[in-house]
Structures are given as structure tokens and as C-alpha cells.
Amino acid sequence: AQTVTQSQPEMSVQEAETVTLSCTYDTSESDYYLFWYKQPPSRQMILVIRQEAYKQQNATENRFSVNFQKAAKSFSLKISDSQLGDAAMYFCAYRSESYQFYFGTGTSLTVIP
Amino acid sequence: SAVISQKPSRDICQRGTSLTIQCQVDSQVTMMFWYRQQPGQSLTLIATANQGSEATYESGFVIDKFPISRPNLTFSTLTVSNMSPEDSSIYLCSVSGAGGNQPQHFGDGTRLSIL
Numbered sequence A: 001a002q003t004v005t006q007s008q009p010e011m012s013v014q015e016a017e018t019v020t021l022s023c024t025y026d027t028s029e030s031d032y033y034l035f036w037y038k039q040p041p042s043r044q045m046i047l048v049i050r051q052e053a054y055k056q057q058n059a060t061e062n063r064f065s066v067n068f069q070k071a072a073k074s075f076s077l078k079i080s081d082s083q084l085g086d087a088a089m090y091f092c093a094y095r096s097e098s099y100q101f102y103f104g105t106g107t108s109l110t111v112i113p
Numbered sequence B: 001s002a003v004i005s006q007k008p009s010r011d012i013c014q015r016g017t018s019l020t021i022q023c024q025v026d027s028q029v030t031m032m033f034w035y036r037q038q039p040g041q042s043l044t045l046i047a048t049a050n051q052g053s054e055a056t057y058e059s060g061f062v063i064d065k066f067p068i069s070r071p072n073l074t075f076s077t078l079t080v081s082n083m084s085p086e087d088s089s090i091y092l093c094s095v096s097g098a099g100g101n102q103p104q105h106f107g108d109g110t111r112l113s114i115l
Helices: none
Strands: A003-005 A010-014 A019-021 A024-026 A033-039 A046-052 A064-069 A074-079 A088-095 A101-103 A107-112 B004-007 B010-013 B019-025 B031-037 B043-050 B068-072 B075-080 B089-096 B104-106 B110-114
Touching: A003 A088, A003 A101, A010 A019, A019 A107, A024 A074, A033 A064, A033 A074, A046 A064, A046 A074, A074 A088, B004 B089, B019 B031, B019 B089, B031 B075, B043 B068, B043 B075, B075 B089
Parallel strands: A010 A107, B010 B110
Antiparallel strands: A003 A024, A019 A074, A033 A046, A033 A088, A064 A074, A088 A101, A088 A107, B004 B019, B019 B075, B031 B043, B031 B089, B068 B075, B089 B104, B089 B110
């Protein structure tokens, strides 16, 4: 089975600074998708960004970008110009060829004013 | 993206009772999922509910404890049966398109507390 590992239970960043959240995964599949979700205290899971494994170009959504290293099975999330509203739990997720989703254990991000 | 309504948003129940959680989607979707999330922890998949077939349960979850219905492409229910304090958790419904890079979209969750 696929596994997703987030090795940073907690991270903090100064407002307006940049922070990188780490995620690694283990799979033998070649066709899969990777996602980052944000879960604020309101608890709704919100999609932040997605990456197709067959694409070499890293996905970017405004202040959010990923560093996808397929050979290393690494999928980190970079948040630039951090804002107070970015404070949340961030989950890395893997979608398999059979459409199963696997979530990491999450990273709690604190933004310091 | 799909809009998902989940009811109830929270409930407090007595030990030994059962509660049914409803998940309504504003569009037809192929795949619906039910997750459990303990406070401060990640999501654990309970089962995948596909219309027209029995739900597929993950290891550690059984149909007698978590019966699921999926009568059509826009609706599903999860029942938590014979509840105990260990069932206190957030239960999340999510949906996903079948193809391509479709993400999962989530409801707001149901916070369940068992006394």
C-alpha cells in the first residue's frame, strides 16, 4: 500500500516570509497524483494545489508552489509571503491509479505576526 | 467544484445508540468516501461508497458498525452503530470525479461526541 509521510508535525513562519512543508511518499505506481490540502480550525478541507506525476513542471498557484522530485518521491509545498490566514493544518495526499487517496499525518503551520 | 452538505454538523449521543450522517452533493459524482478524523490527527478512510454496489470497507472497519447507503449519485449516508466513547471523532464525507487529476472535495464534517 502507498504511504505518505510528513515529518514535520509543527512549523512556524514569520508573516511575509517563506516556509516549506515536506512530504514524501512510497509507491510502485507510475501514474498518480499528488495534492496539498489545508484544514483551518473550521475543519473544512480545502484543496491548495495539485501535481500530476507525469508532469515535470512544478505546479504553482499564486503564493503556493511545489517542489516535485519524482525520483526521490518527494513533494514539498512552499508558501511565499505567508499571511495570517495561512495558519492551518496542511495535509499531503496521494491519489493512486485506483483513485484511492492516502493522506499524511499533517503539519500544523503557525504564522507569527 | 462540487458543493457538499453534510448533516448534522455536530451531535452528542448516548453510549449504545446509533446516528446516521447524511451527505448531499449538488452534482452527480461517481465516487464518495467516508473518513474519520480524530482530533489533531490525519484522515482515516472508513469506506468508499459507489452507487449501485456495496461499499468497500478499509481494514478495521466493518459494515455492521458503519453501514453505508448510496441510493443515487448525489447522496450517501453513514451510520455509526452502537456507539461508544471511542467513536467520538469528526466524520467527513468527500467526493471525487472518476478521471484525470480530480481532487477530493470535502464536506464540513460532523463532530460526534459520545457520552
